[in-house]
Amino acid sequence: MVEEKHHSEHLILKEIAELLNKETKVNEVLPSVLKKLLQVTGMETGWIFLVDEKGHYELAAKENLPPALSSQDCSLMCKGDCWCLDRYNDGRLEKATNIIECKRIEDAIEHNWGETQGMTHHASVPLRAGSEKFGVLNVGSRNKTHFHADELDLLESIAFQIGTALKRMKLIQKEQDIALTEERNRLARDLHDSVNQILFSLSLTASGGREMSDHPEVKETFSYIQDLAQEALTEMRALIWQLRPQGLENGVVSALCSYGNMLGLKVKTEVKGVLSLPGRVEEAVWRIGQEALANCKKHSQQTEVKIQFKSDKNVFIMSIEDSGCGFYYDKNQELPSLGLKSMKERTEAIKGTFDIKSKPGKGTKIKIKVPI
Known part of the structure; x- marks a missing residue:
């Protein structure tokens, strides 16, 4: 009988x-493994809390x-x-336990x-690997008020x-995040060393050609080429910034100010609270801010933008606002651009x-609110 029990366990x-080894994404593996756990143990109900x-x-x-x-x-x-x-x-939940x-x-x-x-x-079991904890597994069944020691041992395993x-x-x-960062850095270096330098040379060549010619139409053509090269150079530098966020080591506020200045914007900032964001949140906020500032540069027809940062123990809020031309926006309809999406x-x-407010002639305000 004991051997049969051990064999079953x-x-x-x-x-x-086997199920855990098949999956690589947390949001896919946990529902699947919980369903399998209930099937093989005969329990009826279960839920898993992940805790940071x-x-x-x-x-x-x-x-x-x-x-x-x-x-x-x-x-x-x-x-x-x-x-x-x-x-x-x-710290009291260290092993599988009966919750009274x-x-x-x-x-x-x-x-x-x-x-x-x-x-x-229900029974509660901490999800852990060594000293690292990830959350709580809870299982129960109707009219079951006590879990035996062997049931708790199995749940703990x-x-x-x-x-x-x-x-x-x-x-x-x-590892994937590190690999992605390294690839972004490589692309940024390649763009800086090749395309960026070519555009810079093209701008200088066009400037020289304009000075050497006495023909008005030729001068105008070279001026046009130089303007296009300068515009492409600005776009390329912005792209390099997006691939490799220089200055993010000094915080997202400093990084967005520098990025806005690089685009030719005058950035006014207001900070309330102490900004200490988790790495993943800071990276996302940085990317969102980049896109918002780029939109201001391209579409607002204004050179000033205001960024507000507010943080308390549970929530981080960032708003980016310009007083530009704005646009008609209905929150019940799909967002009108790929950047906003x-x-x-x-x-x-x-x-x-994510929230956006905009009206023609009244500017645009983008606001994000993130739990931290």
Whole structure:
């Protein structure tokens, strides 16, 4: 009997491991592995919280949640505190544990938020690899108020597998980010050493040709060529900046000011709060700001732009505003340009919100709000 039990547990861990090894993206692997976990263990309900270094959490996967927890797009699961997260954040949740009662379900019953389908308790297991923690795995079933030691041991083994896979994916993503940065730097160097120099030479040649000629039409042609070369040179320098954000080591405020000045804009900044952004957020904010400043240069018909930065412990806000020609914008319609769509996509990729206000003759204001 004991051998059959060990054999069954071995098969469960093998199936979970095979599934984890197939996937490389967190948002794809966690729902799949949670579904498989419930199938092979006979549990009914499960959910996974991913928790960052500051204690902020997100509902990364869910399966068969009762209506009380899944109603209103799982809003009850996506906000507020609970006992399993409290224990995780203060270090008390170190291994698979019986949660005596689920606070979220208690709240749902108290406020009559929906049917709980007989579920009152769950087991909580930290997702970890070595000393690094990633979140919490919760599983439960209707009318199940206690998990035996062997059930908790199995859940802990599965959670360790998941934690190890999350660490592997994190390392892979870091390697990909490094490789992408190196490739951007290589392209920036190549553009600077080749195309940038050619355009500079073309501008000088056109200037010399204009000075050497006495024919008005020839002079005009050389002036036109020089203007085109200068415009292309400015565009190329902007592209090189986008590939390799020089000055970002001094912070996103300094980098955007320098970029705006390079475009020929007068940038006024206002900073409220201490800006200490996670690397991924700072990179996205930098790219969004670049696109917004480039749009100001191309379309606003103004040379002044105002950037406001505001930060507190939970939220970062950046707004970029010009008093230029503006345009008609209806928020119920699709964004009118690829640049605006790109800014919106970058903002949403870091779980932020993107807002734009513009009217003909009234200028344009772009605002992003990002949780940090």
